Amino acid sequence: AQSVTQPDIHITVSEGASLELRCNYSYGATPYLFWYVQSPGQGLQLLLKYFSGDTLVQGIKGFEAEFKRSQSSFNLRKPSVHWSDAAEYFCAVVGGNYQLIWGAGTKLIIKP
């Protein structure tokens, strides 16, 4: 069955430090992968997407993600986090019948 795993429920990072959020997927074909962000009290916003081609994709707000087929991973990174990056981050993959399969989310906490 198709699935997405985000192993970290919470991550705490100091402001200015680098960030990596992990995402592993299970899908037989070439995946369409996404990262979404949800700031407190808001709806979700697309950060970046991978369909094909270059395995390192750039997104909004200075985020990037790298697709690694051999590891079935699509980890999200940012070189230096800002307090405004505190939010919940969701990884997702398009499954059968175009349904989006979601990870459980990782809550990012920024220490001042």
Add this chain to the structure above:
Amino acid sequence: KAGVTQTPRYLIKTRGQQVTLSCSPISGHRSVSWYQQTPGQGLQFLFEYFSETQRNKGNFPGRFSGRQFSNSRSEMNVSTLELGDSALYLCASSLDPGELFFGEGSRLTVL
């Protein structure tokens, strides 16, 4: 381009009542998805409509229903409300698979 609009933003109902939530997608988007989000269960998929047909459905009881109109606007209905239905209901529209544009949500409180 206007974003996804959900109405109402906030509402309070009592157990046993029913509620209808509305979602206006981005112009040109034919797919509309609905999600329920709670602190305990997280983000859960309700259903997706594409060109007025339900294309995908999550694991919710039949009290949760939806529909999509010819102009792609969508409504969801919850009948016989329970306390556990208190949640943020999110609607999203899309043009391409997986690339969802979310509204700000309708926050339902059931007393």
